Amino acid sequence: MADAERIPGFNTLAVHAGAKPDPTTGARATPIYQTTSFVFDDVDHAASLFGLQAFGNIYTRIGNPTNAVLEERVASLEGGTAGLAVASGHAAQMIVMHNLMTPGDEFIASKKLYGGSINQFNHAYKNFGWNVVWADPDDLSSFEKAVSGKTKAIFIESIANPGGVITDIEAVSKIARKAGVPLIVDNTLATPYLCKPFDYGADIVVHSLTKFLGGHGNSIGGMIVDGGSFNWSREGRYPMLSEPRPEYSGIVLHETFGNFAFAIACRVLGLRDLGPALSPFNAFMILTGIETLPLRMQRHSDNALAVAEWLSKRPEVAWVSYPGLAGDKYNALAKKYAPKGAGAVFTVGLKGGYDAGVKLVSNVELFSHLANIGDTRSLIIHPASTTHRQLSDAQKVQAGAGPDVVRLSIGIEDKDDIIADLEKGLTAK
Ligand SMILES: Cc1ncc(COP(=O)(O)O)c(C=O)c1O
Structure with a gap:
């Protein structure tokens, strides 16, 4: 050419x-x-x-x-x-x-x-x-x-x-x-x-x-x-x-x-x-x-996959909804539509329900507890105690924001640091 x-x-x-x-x-x-x-x-x-x-x-x-x-x-x-x-x-x-x-x-x-x-x-x-x-x-x-x-x-x-x-x-x-x-x-x-x-x-x-x-x-x-x-x-x-x-x-x-x-x-x-x-x-x-979108998105997605895999093996975690995970309901669609990675945002369900969600967001330090996604920094929110607080439990579940749900937006920090921070939050007394 x-x-x-x-x-x-x-x-x-x-x-x-x-x-x-x-x-x-x-x-x-x-x-x-x-x-x-x-x-x-x-x-x-x-x-x-x-x-x-x-x-x-x-x-x-x-x-x-x-x-x-x-x-x-x-x-x-x-x-x-x-x-x-x-x-x-x-x-x-x-x-x-x-x-x-x-x-x-x-x-x-x-x-x-x-x-x-x-x-x-x-x-x-x-x-x-x-x-x-x-x-x-x-x-x-x-x-x-x-x-x-x-x-x-x-x-x-x-x-x-x-x-x-x-x-x-x-x-x-x-x-x-x-x-x-x-x-x-x-x-x-x-x-x-x-x-x-x-x-x-x-x-x-x-x-x-x-x-x-x-x-x-x-x-x-x-x-x-x-x-x-x-x-x-x-x-x-x-x-x-x-x-x-x-x-x-x-x-x-x-x-x-x-x-x-x-x-x-x-x-x-x-x-x-x-x-x-x-x-x-x-x-x-x-x-x-x-200007740095390709570099950031690849790192966001790679980190998110590593974090999702780690979370899916944790005893505190009931489920992880990340389409990049092998075996996830949307994995085949992810491979077709987002083959380089399934993005940075996903939800996890905690076995300890509402209290476990509050404990996690209160005990992480690297993660910022706020209502946004798509920052270089890792972000976390527990919808049931924040954005969806006014809804009944049934409405929360319907909206995908049940008491046990935590939403993560994984940043571009070192993945080991992100995982260590989540471990601290999950195991805090
Ligand atoms: C998928 C999606 N679409 C649209 C919006 C709305 O964008 P903005 O907050 O810039 O108005 C958001 C905000 O979180 C979003 O996540």
Whole structure:
């Protein structure tokens, strides 16, 4: 292959995609363009930007050059056509749905999702008249049965938070295709280093950049990546994309922007009007984190497997739910969708129940007891005494947060130190 045709590898893209030395100053790191707005060349230039006839910067709520580097980087790591950076993972989900849904519409979601997404779908979206229908990733026929004339999308997580569930992306994508709706995959826990949902038929990928992509527990952010695969005009059910937009002199976004129309709609209709813009400072922090994503994710996954294997042999432990473990229910799916490793987040059940969970989180030192995942540091939480405290025991069990459950997010420290810390917590008197 001639040099000009070389497609850079994942490690190279993680460091370089979207970035070049600053043309004005020569700065090698991507500058933080900490500005709200951008000067127009002249009146015609301004008019063409506002009319979507030219690409360029207007106002940081709609776009910013630092954020643009982050967008191109994540889109190229995922193999999508375009990205849109937003203020949080939840904002990414909301903007995606805003493009697809009108009041009274339905979308199908896997019931094994991050608890915050379950809340967002069950409660906040109800206020917009967007109705979620839950399906079980362990019973794919439940997705098929949930399809109705009102269905506008299917939403799943690749590796689900927190229980180590791996969803059969390819099988669900076939159901979405048959129903004529896009498949949205939250790829937060896997990152494109471990799993690339577009290779298995996803149409849109969303991320909480807050977790492993940023990777250092210092910045909240979200990303939408357009896979460029969905025909928005065919079904006539996505008016935001397939009908003339009055706010842009009658432009039809899908006709004008083709295979990156979804990302454009997210920016010029979603982000512009709903407003959750990412700070360029956070974009810079997350970009810096992504440079080491392949190194970190491999270490996270290797450490997690070692810790899960160790925990599964401990007398204090009743069960370990980590798809990387041989014999785990999701091990075959993990080998297919995340062959380099099954990520860093999983749950364990302690024989001593609630008290044992409280004892463990109270006696570890290297682990931080907090409500986050995807930090370089090892993190731990006992949902029953914290995030899920208000629920009844039955509700806790239903949510995968029974009294005995502890969630771990394994960091990139030395695995022997992580294991020694857990041993101290498990054996404390
Ligand atoms: C899988 C998953 N998706 C989405 C989110 C929401 O992201 P954010 O906190 O950035 O809004 C989270 C947060 O924990 C998550 O774990």
